[in-house]
Each structure stands twice: as C-alpha cells, then as structure tokens.
Amino acid sequence: xxxxxxxxxxxxxxNFCKTAVEYAATLKQxxxxxxxxxxxSAVGPIPPEDLRRIAEGEGLTxxxxxxxxxxxxxxxxxxxxxxxxxxxxxxxxxxPVIPMDDLGQVEQLIAQLDAAGEVLQKAGQVLAYHNxxxxxxxxxxxxxxxxxxxxxxxxxxxxxxxTYWVQAGGGDSxxxxxxxxxxxxxxxxxxxxxxxxxxxxYAEIGHGNLDFPEIxxxxxxxxxxxxxxxxxxxxxxxxxxxxxSFDYIRDHLIS
Numbered sequence: 001x002x003x004x005x006x007x008x009x010x011x012x013x014x015n016f017c018k019t020a021v022e023y024a025a026t027l028k029q030x031x032x033x034x035x036x037x038x039x040x041s042a043v044g045p046i047p048p049e050d051l052r053r054i055a056e057g058e059g060l061t062x063x064x065x066x067x068x069x070x071x072x073x074x075x076x077x078x079x080x081x082x083x084x085x086x087x088x089x090x091x092x093x094x095x096p097v098i099p100m101d102d103l104g105q106v107e108q109l110i111a112q113l114d115a116a117g118e119v120l121q122k123a124g125q126v127l128a129y130h131n132x133x134x135x136x137x138x139x140x141x142x143x144x145x146x147x148x149x150x151x152x153x154x155x156x157x158x159x160x161x162x163t164y165w166v167q168a169g170g171g172d173s174x175x176x177x178x179x180x181x182x183x184x185x186x187x188x189x190x191x192x193x194x195x196x197x198x199x200x201x202y203a204e205i206g207h208g209n210l211d212f213p214e215i216x217x218x219x220x221x222x223x224x225x226x227x228x229x230x231x232x233x234x235x236x237x238x239x240x241x242x243x244x245s246f247d248y249i250r251d252h253l254i255s
Contacts, residue, residue: 001216001227003254006246007037007063009188009230012238014042024054031058033243034250039228040086041066041094048085063226064090064128064160064186069097072127073112076119083125090185090226091120092128092160100137100144110151117156128160128186136169145171154183161219162230163210164190164202173210177218184222189215190230191245202231204241206248216253 008030010017016026023046030038038060040051055062065088067079072093079091093113098105117127135145142150149159159180163173177184191208194200205212216227229249234241 001220001224001249001253001255003034003250004036005225005227006035006249006254007039007061007226007228008035008242009039009041009228010043011039011041011066012229012231012234012242016238017043017046019044020046020050020054023051024057027054027058027060029239030242031060033239034246035060035229035242037061037063037226037228039064039066039226040088048082052086062086062088063228064088064092066094066130067091069093069095072116073109076116076127079116079127080120080123080125083120084123089124090126090128090158090160092130092186094130095132096134100134101139103139106139106144106147107151110148113148114152114156117152121155126158126185127156128158130160130188131162131169132165133169136166136171143169143171145169149180149183158186159184160186160188162188162190163212163215164188164192164232167192167210168200174214174218177215177222177224181222184219185225187215187219187224187227188230189227189249190232202233204231204248205229205245206252207244212253 017023120127136143166173191203191205191210193203193208229245231241
C-alpha cells in the first residue's frame with residue numbers, strides 16, 4: 001500500500017461538511033494530516049462542481065462516493081452523470097434496508113444491483129457493494145454476502161469491503177479480501193475493539209483488534225486501489241482520530 005492510496009471516508013467528518021465553507025476547511029485539515037484522497041459521503045448539500053473544485057484545490061483525489069441506494073437501483077444514469085461531474089470512477093451501494101431472511105427480496109436486490117452496475121460499466125464507471133454485518137446472515141445455507149457476489153457479474157459489481165462490519169458479522173476480513181481477488185477496488189479500513197463490558201466500538205487504525213498487516217497484504221494481492229479510513233463514531237475530535245489512524249498507517253502499513 002502506497003501513501004497516495006490512503007483516503008478518508010467523509011462520513012467520519014459529516015458534522016464538519018454541511019456547507020461548502022465547512023467542507024473546504026475540513027479538506028484543508030484532511031490534507032494537512034497527510035491524506036491524499038477522500039470518499040464523498042454524507043456531505044452537503046453542496047453542488048458536485050464545488051465538491052470537485054475544492055478537493056482539487058487541496059490536492060485531494062475523489063476516490064469514490066456513496067450514493068443513495070434507491071437512486072443507484074432506480075436511476076443509475078443519474079449516478080453516472082454525478083460521477084462524471086466529480087471526475088470519479090467509483091461509487092458504492094451503501095447497504096440494504098430489506099429483511100435478510102427474505103430470499104425473494106434478496107434475489108430482487110441482487111438483480112437490481114447487477115442491472116445498475118451494467119449501466120455504470122457501460123459508462124466506464126464502477127459500482128461496488130458496501131457491506132455491514134447483516135449480510136453475514138446465513139440464508140438457505142449461504143451468507144447473503146456470498147449470494148450477492150456469486151449472482152452478479154464481476155464487471156457489474158465490485159466490492160467495497162468494510163473490515164469492522166466483516167468482523168461484527170463473524171467473518172474474516174483477510175479471507176474476504178482474498179475471496180474478492182480482482183473484484184476489490186475499495187477497502188474501508190476500520191478497526192474493531194471491545195470495552196470491559198464486551199461492548200464493541202470503533203477504534204483508530206492499529207488501536208483495536210484487527211490484524212491490519214495481514215488484511216492490507218490480502219487486499220493488495222486482490223488488486224485493491226483505495227484504502228479508505230472510516231470511523232463512524234470517535235471518542236473526541238474526529239480529526240484527532242483520523243490523525244492517529246494516519247500515523248499508524250504511515251509508520252506500520254506503508255510499503
């Protein structure tokens with residue numbers, strides 16, 4: 001993993017990106033910490049032209065976005081147009097809001113993802129799938145996440161694996177990275193820890209229990225392009241948490 005491949009998921013900084021002025025100040029701090037890329041999520045409303053202009057002004061690449069799931073599934077051409085404005089190739093479906101124990105609804109979602117991904121693929125863009133823990137529910141002998149990747153074409157749906165949620169679902173992030181070889185352009189690196197009462201919480205990279213040297217090595221073997229730091233909840237300032245994560249990445253994971 002190279003330092004230029006390390007980005008920030010702006011959902012971590014969502015409370016500091018509500019206006020263009022806030023977004024600009026936030027990106028300045030992100031770049032000062034040392035990050036080279038961002039993922040657009042939970043910002044604004046800010047016109048995409050401004051999102052791109054401000055990011056480019058700070059020397060930050062827009063590596064990927066999250067778009068609303070309903071828009072991806074029902075109006076994928078709108079996603080194509082937005083990504084074009086942003087100068088971004090990748091977006092990720094942010095996870096389902098359907099019951100994981102309903103095979104019919106799961107199969108319908110899979111078909112919709114494949115169809116939407118085909119629209120993006122024809123435009124030279126890439127739809128990825130962002131997992132949470134619920135996709136590790138075993139439905140008729142297979143996890144839902146297995147079903148999603150087995151029943152979509154790789155050229156239509158790639159992966160944006162989230163290491164925290166893989167762990168929360170009882171999976172193994174390194175194994176899943178290898179399983180998605182050639183199909184894993186994006187990785188959300190997010191550490192997993194537990195408190196003395198066994199309650200899990202989001203930790204800074206290198207300060208939880210996940211084996212990131214192994215995970216990163218597996219992701220690199222699978223061709224991962226972007227390693228995106230995300231921390232949904234931080235104990236204090238999210239900027240401090242992102243700096244703590246970056247320092248660990250720089251000192252222990254960069255090749």
